[in-house]
Amino acid sequence: MKRFLSLPVLIVAAIVAGLAAGIAASATGLHQVVIDWVKPLGTIFIALLKLVAIPLVVTQLVLGVASARDLRSLSRLGGRTLALYAGTTLVAITVGLLLAHLVAPGRALSPADREDLRGQFAAEVGTRTDQARAVRDRGPLQPLVDLVPDNVVRALSDNQAMLQVVFFALLFGVALLCVPTDRARPVLDLFEGLNAVFIGMVKLILYFAVPGVFALMTACVAEFARDDPSRALGLLGALGLYFLTVVAGLLTLLAAIYPLILRFVARVRVRDFWRAMIPAQLVAFSTSSSSATLPVTLRCVEDDLGVPPRVAGFVLPVGATVNMDGTSLYQAVATVFIAQAFGVELGFGAQLAILFTALLASVGAAGVPGTGLVTLVIVLEAVGIDPGGLALILAVDRLLDMFRSVVNVTGDAMVCLVVAAWEKARAPG
Ligand code: ASP
Numbered sequence: 001m002k003r004f005l006s007l008p009v010l011i012v013a014a015i016v017a018g019l020a021a022g023i024a025a026s027a028t029g030l031h032q033v034v035i036d037w038v039k040p041l042g043t044i045f046i047a048l049l050k051l052v053a054i055p056l057v058v059t060q061l062v063l064g065v066a067s068a069r070d071l072r073s074l075s076r077l078g079g080r081t082l083a084l085y086a087g088t089t090l091v092a093i094t095v096g097l098l099l100a101h102l103v104a105p106g107r108a109l110s111p112a113d114r115e116d117l118r119g120q121f122a123a124e125v126g127t128r129t130d131q132a133r134a135v136r137d138r139g140p141l142q143p144l145v146d147l148v149p150d151n152v153v154r155a156l157s158d159n160q161a162m163l164q165v166v167f168f169a170l171l172f173g174v175a176l177l178c179v180p181t182d183r184a185r186p187v188l189d190l191f192e193g194l195n196a197v198f199i200g201m202v203k204l205i206l207y208f209a210v211p212g213v214f215a216l217m218t219a220c221v222a223e224f225a226r227d228d229p230s231r232a233l234g235l236l237g238a239l240g241l242y243f244l245t246v247v248a249g250l251l252t253l254l255a256a257i258y259p260l261i262l263r264f265v266a267r268v269r270v271r272d273f274w275r276a277m278i279p280a281q282l283v284a285f286s287t288s289s290s291s292a293t294l295p296v297t298l299r300c301v302e303d304d305l306g307v308p309p310r311v312a313g314f315v316l317p318v319g320a321t322v323n324m325d326g327t328s329l330y331q332a333v334a335t336v337f338i339a340q341a342f343g344v345e346l347g348f349g350a351q352l353a354i355l356f357t358a359l360l361a362s363v364g365a366a367g368v369p370g371t372g373l374v375t376l377v378i379v380l381e382a383v384g385i386d387p388g389g390l391a392l393i394l395a396v397d398r399l400l401d402m403f404r405s406v407v408n409v410t411g412d413a414m415v416c417l418v419v420a421a422w423e424k425a426r427a428p429g
Contacts, residue, residue, distance in 0.1 A: 007206060008278040014214040015286060021214070022221025026229050031222035039219035042286075045212025048205045049283070049292040050159050052198055056295050057162065058169045059195035060313030065173025066188055067310050073423075074174070080422055081315050084415045085323040086359065088261075092253055092325035092411070093358045096332030097351055099249045105241035105333075106340020113238040114341055114392060121391035129387045132377030143364065160366050162291060162321045170314075195309075202295040206279075213286040224398060235395040242337045243396050249329045250407045258414045266417040268305070276304035277413055284409040288401040290367035293409050294320045301413050307420045315419050319412030324362040326407030327372035330400060331358045331379050338380065338389035350383040357382040372404060373397050 025034045068074045100106075147167050149155035155164035176184050225232035236243065259270040280297040284290060290297075294316060301312045335354050339346050346354075361375035373394075377387045420426040 007209065008282060010210050011213050011279065011282040011286075014210045015217050015282065018214040018217025018286075019221055022218040023225070023229065025218065025222045026225035026227060026232070029227045031226050034218050034222040038215045038222075040215070041211050042213075042216035042219055045205075045208055045216065046287050046289065046292050048208060048212075049287065049295055052201045052205060053291060053294045054156060054159065054162070054165055055194070056198040056202070056298065057165055057313070057317040058156070058172075059191050059198055060298065060309045061166060061169035061317065062173045062176065062191050063188070063195055064308075064310040064313035065170055066176045066184070066191075067308075068173075068177070071174065071177070077311065077314060077419065077423060080419050081318060081415065082322075084418055085319060088325055088411055088415060089323060089328050089359050089362050090355065091257060092249075092329040092407075093332045093355050095252050095257070096246075096249050096329035096358075097336065097354065099245055099252070100333040100336035100340075103241065103245045103248075104340055105245045106337040106342075108241045109238065109337075109341045109392070117235075117238065117395065118388065118391045121394040122388070124394055125388055125390045128374050128390055129377050131374045132381075132387070159291065160368075162317060162366075166314075166317050166321070198295075199299065202299055206296070209279075209283065213282070216286045220398065220402075239393065239396045242333070242393065243400065245337070246330050246333045246400050247403055249333060250326055250403050253325060253329065253407055254410060258410060262414060262417060266414070266421045268417050268421070273305065273414075273417070276300050277410060280409050280413070281406045284405040285402045288369040288398075288405045290320045290324070290405055290408040290412070292368075293405070294367075297409055297413060301416055305413075305417060306426050307416055308425050311420045311423055311425045312416055315416040316412055319415060320367045320409075322363045323412055323415065324365055324367070324372065324404075324408045325411035326404030327365055327375075328358045328362040329407070330372060330404045331361060331376050334376055334393050335379050335383065335385065338392055339383070339385055341392055342385065342389060344385055346383060353382045354379060367405075367408065369401055369405075370397070372401065 021038075022034065025031050065074060068077075147163055149161065149164035149168060152168050155161045155168060158164075176187060179187075262268045262270050262273050277297075277300050280293055280300045283296045284293040287293060297316055297320070298312055301307045301316060302309060332354055335358075336346065357379045361372075361378050364378075365371040365375045373390065377390065380387050380389060417426070
């Protein structure tokens, strides 16, 4: 009975019930009621997760760094993590490019549907394009400048500034390593106590996961279908092949590439990995945010997969910000799809440009809903495609965001296990 009512089962039930309630609300014209009265519960759930994310990252990282043997082992950990993140993202983009050329979903889009979608979503494209241009025009070294906060309180108070918080916590942890033990001990004790409290907070917040996920799913369907489910079905029909190509690519990562890496590089039983990760994957699916899911991912990877905070506390927060395999794969498929729909031929040089800009875009994208769409503009412009093409994919973007966020979170956890294996840091399962 206990297993039957475990958290993953309850969250799946909440997702299914939310889908059904969303469809019912839209069919009966109650979508606005859902948006006014149900969606806020989901917003509260996301806020609770974000609330604990930054404090937890700070305590985990400080404790992680302070327990490192020396600075050399710390830089080795950092090097391995970044190399693995870049490598897995490049694999994800390559899978996306191959699938998009194989299936060619853009050629299946009829000219009538294309014009219809452009007309319906033209206004939204303008906003996204402006946001993307602001990111692109910041100068080549701006990401490095952005990494270093000039005010720690401001960084700690900004959920978008996760990398600045990581930077501060690393610096703090390294300084703590250099302080005489009798001075460092009380600080460490304080952080250990705080860390335990924050982990307790995550457990409490997860009690709210079921209503939170139900509300998020209901609102997502109601917002997508509004009061006209047949329009929503029409959009899904026109973009069905594109949608399925992205999902097939994401499944290739989840069901083939990650298991191979887990089995042969991290030497982890794939079944154990899946069983442990399901709560984080379900939360990522319903919140569409790898940053909001971070507290749950940390819990799954540390408690159920035996990775010590020294490794997970560094690898996962960095991954939630810079590693987005699902987003990069989706950007590769979306770029090829839009090019095909516009009849633009992409040569070898353009494929390479997609590979590198999608890699950079994944680093630049924050782990919050919809950022993948914004940075996609940068990829499109890099290969000379009119960013107005975004209109073709906007209709299903919110839905795809849920799927790619699952892969983003799973990819971070997979890399964390590989790093833990290389560092010989994982407790035997
Ligand atoms: N929502 C994604 C995430 O948080 C990012 C994106 O692809 O838009 O991981």
